[in-house]
Amino acid sequence: MRNKATIGSTNNIKLYLLKSFRHKLLRLLKKEKRYTDDSMSDVHFGVYLSVEENIIENEADQLKWLRLNSAFERLSPRQREALYLRFKKELEYEEVADILEMSVEACRNLIYRAVKSVRTMIEEEKVMGAFLAIFRIFKKK
């Protein structure tokens, strides 16, 4: 822990807590030698999409939901983390960039590319087909 005196005051408690929690978590992971470099790439970022009543109103939406879910799973851990911070924790791009230790520009790009690949994957029929097949097998059991 750093000396209390050396930390400047903060008026953004949420950002401060997220940042220090992430730091601590990464340090612990490092200690356990689960991964050795600074990137989050090998760390599974443990978030997922939960089904909410208000999104799934009909069968078509259910399909779209499945596709969105599989698209999200296919993103890189860093992309998932960025989306989580931006859209779930509702942080500004500047704040997300701060936490992920990258420039605001790069952060905006990261998120934009993640959004784009999610959107294209939702539109793709192939993904749906594959996912539906799995879904059916699952249902049969």
Place this chain on the structure above:
Amino acid sequence: MEKYLEYTADDFVMDDNFREWAIGRSSSDVALKWQTFISHYPEKKSEIQKAVFILKGFYSIQEAEISEDRIQELWSRINQPRSVRMRIFSKVVLQYAAVFVFALLIGAMGYRFVDTLRDRQAVAFNEITIPYGERSVIALYDGTKVWLNSGTKLRFPTSFSSNERRIFLDGEAYFDVSKKIDGQPFVVSTPSMDIQVFGTQFNVNAYVDDNQVTVTLEEGKIVATNNQTKMKTELQPGDQLSLNVSTGQENKRIVDTELFTSWKENLLRFQDATFTEVIQKMERWYDVKITVQKDMHVTKLYTMTIKTESLREMLSLLTYTTSMKYEIDQNQVFISRP
């Protein structure tokens, strides 16, 4: 609102105002604005629907779940007084220690068993060859540590006989010999010289190609035997004995032993070394073939320490002190007059 006319679904997702509205955060008049926008520009409707769907999806991101039991467990651990936690820790340590002691016991029993078998067995050998450009350190099973320099071959029996521990060396090695309680001597055998040891630290440089054996004693006592004349020479710490294999001439002198043992710390050191000696050592150190122009006669003596320098750095260092130029072609180096 006009800028939104150009927006795709992706752009809408990225937009702050749109996001607020999509997840139902905006005030009623902002919401009304978006509704009018859609009714005015129905061609945007599908993009907007897509964006809303994605945003709602993202908004439903959940942190990986943690069970109620786990939360309780964590809380109870946080609330536990420190001393109790320490006791649990030491209990764990004890468990590990128990396993360790048990493993040691098994090992000791196995060792005794193998020991009784050993004398009856025919001698089999292990051989280690260190490639040029590399160095290595091994531990023999009697506890002796051996550092092996580039291009060294070491042959040792899979089990030592009961009257001596003899190993065979072609190359350069530094030995840290463990002392045997029953006085079983350790012998380093080279074609021209045998070195008998009783628990000590010393360096043997005996590359067959070099026509020279050099033994440097750092600690303890060793006896070197010339395999031709059977003449024995006793060495004291700091002594260095060299034998010219072709002339049979022996020479004992007192040296700064560190100069001759520093290679095991990955330092290449020279003191008053001739150009040929430097080149020879460099070849092994960097695993290169160095060709020196025939009529180049360098009479200079070199004193230097090379730590982590690359071959190129080392060569350019040489050019500072020696009038020469060099050329590197993969594993070949050509040194010539400038």
